[in-house]
Amino acid sequence: MKRNLFLVAVIALILSDFFGANAQQMDGYTLYSIQNSTGAVLIDTNGTTYHNWTNLSGGTGYSVYLRPGGNLIRTVMNSGNSFNGGGITGRVQEVDYNGNLVWDYVYSTTQYCMHHDICPMPNGNVLLISYELKTASEVLQAGASTSHVMWPDKIVEVQPNGLNGANIVWEWHVWDHLVQNIDSTRDNYQSSILDHPELLNINYQNSSNTKDWMHMNGIDYNPVLDQIVFSSHNLNQLFVIDHSTTTAEAATHTGGNSGHGGDFLYRWGNPASYGASGSQILNVVHDAHWIPQDCPRANELVAFNNNGISNNQSAVDFVIPPYDGYNYTYTAGTAYQPTSYSLRHTCNGHSSNMGSSEQLPNGNMLVAVATSGTIYEVDSNGTTLFSKTLSGNVPQAHHYSACYISGTMPATPNITQNGGTLTSDAGYQYQWYDNGVVITGATNQSYNPPHDGNYEVQIIDPNGCRSALSSPYIYITTGITNDEFSKSVTLFPNPSNGMIHIGGIAPENINLTTISDIHGKVVSESKNASQIDLSAVANGLYMVRIQTAGHVMIKKVNIVR
Numbered sequence: 001m002k003r004n005l006f007l008v009a010v011i012a013l014i015l016s017d018f019f020g021a022n023a024q025q026m027d028g029y030t031l032y033s034i035q036n037s038t039g040a041v042l043i044d045t046n047g048t049t050y051h052n053w054t055n056l057s058g059g060t061g062y063s064v065y066l067r068p069g070g071n072l073i074r075t076v077m078n079s080g081n082s083f084n085g086g087g088i089t090g091r092v093q094e095v096d097y098n099g100n101l102v103w104d105y106v107y108s109t110t111q112y113c114m115h116h117d118i119c120p121m122p123n124g125n126v127l128l129i130s131y132e133l134k135t136a137s138e139v140l141q142a143g144a145s146t147s148h149v150m151w152p153d154k155i156v157e158v159q160p161n162g163l164n165g166a167n168i169v170w171e172w173h174v175w176d177h178l179v180q181n182i183d184s185t186r187d188n189y190q191s192s193i194l195d196h197p198e199l200l201n202i203n204y205q206n207s208s209n210t211k212d213w214m215h216m217n218g219i220d221y222n223p224v225l226d227q228i229v230f231s232s233h234n235l236n237q238l239f240v241i242d243h244s245t246t247t248a249e250a251a252t253h254t255g256g257n258s259g260h261g262g263d264f265l266y267r268w269g270n271p272a273s274y275g276a277s278g279s280q281i282l283n284v285v286h287d288a289h290w291i292p293q294d295c296p297r298a299n300e301l302v303a304f305n306n307n308g309i310s311n312n313q314s315a316v317d318f319v320i321p322p323y324d325g326y327n328y329t330y331t332a333g334t335a336y337q338p339t340s341y342s343l344r345h346t347c348n349g350h351s352s353n354m355g356s357s358e359q360l361p362n363g364n365m366l367v368a369v370a371t372s373g374t375i376y377e378v379d380s381n382g383t384t385l386f387s388k389t390l391s392g393n394v395p396q397a398h399h400y401s402a403c404y405i406s407g408t409m410p411a412t413p414n415i416t417q418n419g420g421t422l423t424s425d426a427g428y429q430y431q432w433y434d435n436g437v438v439i440t441g442a443t444n445q446s447y448n449p450p451h452d453g454n455y456e457v458q459i460i461d462p463n464g465c466r467s468a469l470s471s472p473y474i475y476i477t478t479g480i481t482n483d484e485f486s487k488s489v490t491l492f493p494n495p496s497n498g499m500i501h502i503g504g505i506a507p508e509n510i511n512l513t514t515i516s517d518i519h520g521k522v523v524s525e526s527k528n529a530s531q532i533d534l535s536a537v538a539n540g541l542y543m544v545r546i547q548t549a550g551h552v553m554i555k556k557v558n559i560v561r
Contacts, residue, residue, distance in 0.1 A: 031066055032398075038058065040056075042405070061074075061075040061076055070405045075091070076089060083113035085115075090113050113130060117219050119220055127155060129217070133151060134149065140186070145182055146207065154173040157169050176250070177262055179200065181201075198265075218289065225326060235270060236270040239266070240267070240328070241265060245261055245262060259326075267336055268336050276334055278334075278335035281308075281341060283305065291318075294438070296359070297359065300319060300321075304355040315345060319338065349374055354395040354396075363379065366397055366398075370393050376388070409467050413459050413467060420448055422449060424459065428462050429460040433458070434453055453474075454472040496559060496560070497559070501532075502532070507530040509548050513547070514547075517543075542557050
């Protein structure tokens with residue numbers, strides 16, 4: 001059935017065009033799951049069930065997504081969680097198209113518990129939102145005005161490992177990025193909150209009965225910027241952080257592409273939270289995400305503003321961030337720009353919490369008004385093209401093409417460089433992107449960039465199926481060959497007893513260092529680091545692959561103790 005999905009979709013599109021029905025809708029399928037249910041459903045453009053998953057283990061906690069090829073990944077309400085409250089999940093699960101269990105991972109103990117949203121990443125890993133427990137004494141030492149237990153949020157990137165396991169490959173903790181101005185004898189003290197918008201004031205909206213302080217609820221990943229955005233219900237804001245850091249750097253204020261470690265690079269929606277003047281735009285917010293690169297208004301940030309119009313009317317708000325490379329333009333002592341949204345869609349109803357939107361390649365938008373159970377699609381003029389109301393809460397809804405579900409998308413291309421020319425893997429048709437934005441007319445296999453930047457390419461096959469975008473290729477006109485560059489980079493000491501150093505290149509120019517043993521097994525990966533600790537690996541010869549902007553080199557290091 002699944003393998004005939006593309007053919008079915010093509011026939012449906014031809015018929016709909018011929019008879020004029022649903023001609024303006026985005027072709028494909030919509031995925032949703034009723035909260036607390038043990039299933040998920042794909043519907044077609046007529047609202048008819050095309051495929052469903054039933055009798056899954058555990059009720060849907062909040063999110064359901066598809067991986068390429070039709071595997072369902074969902075958050076599940078884990079039994080026996082120590083943490084409680086709205087949006088608690090504790091478990092993430094992946095099943096194949098036929099409902100067979102692929103991965104079932106519990107991230108819940110007495111010290112932490114995942115909740116609300118997840119974000120499947122292009123590399124196969126998953127970003128989790130999680131509470132972590134802080135005792136009353138820890139909270140007081142951090143500079144809180146009252147002594148009480150708190151559940152601050154953290155973000156964890158996990159790599160599935162077997163049926164029930166996962167490797168934690170990256171972490172970020174808001175607890176490492178706090179500020180307070182009430183007690184200079186305690187941690188995180190700064191005399192001015194306004195002077196430190198990159199940090200979160202621990203005393204903002206924090207009372208003696210506040211455990212769930214931030215209530216983070218939506219998360220998204222931007223592969224071009226290598227950044228994460230998340231939404232906070234209680235703080236009425238969107239926050240952007242740097243994912244290019246190592247876990248160690250994410251706990252500090254330096255490192256990563258941005259140079260700011262794990263500090264906030266951008267925040268928007270409620271200037272009062274960092275002492276700035278300006279209007280509060282977001283009033284209960286969910287579903288923070290970037291508009292994908294292959295859609296109109298690409299790279300704008302979007303949020304579901306639950307009480308955006310009123311306490312009885314929700315909105316979807318679009319924001320154009322003031323991008324400045326890997327950072328964001330900011331004037332000290334003021335609110336982050338812009339002062340208001342760039343576009344607002346007044347929703348067909350109100351959701352007191354939850355809710356989502358998704359911007360589509362044809363300019364349409366899919367909206368889930370969660371607590372009313374309504375899913376609908378509108379065109380760029382705001383005309384409703386499709387609507388379906390279900391019994392129960394629908395926290396999110398997501399659109400997928402037939403190619404994506406069936407796994408018939410072209411393979412994700414790679415980019416190579418020869419001089420000033422970038423070339424894609426071979427395909428039928430091509431589309432190039434510059435920092436996530438479509439380059440008009442750049443539809444050949446090769447492209448000559450007119451300036452430095454992050455470039456991506458997408459392949460389109462004869463049926464119109466599109467590949468995922470390639471990994472961003474950082475193009476810099478260095479005027480130096482790969483061999484010349486490789487000779488300028490050194491590893492020392494070599495042999496080494498565990499700690500090695502990369503010389504001849506600044507850490508911020510090292511995009512990725514991968515170290516493998518002689519069998520090809522990766523033992524270490526790091527970003528923007530000139531020191532690598534291999535003290536935990538066995539003695540022997542290792543291959544060190546260093547990737548920079550436009551250059552890749554492989555060197556050897558011998559670990560001897």
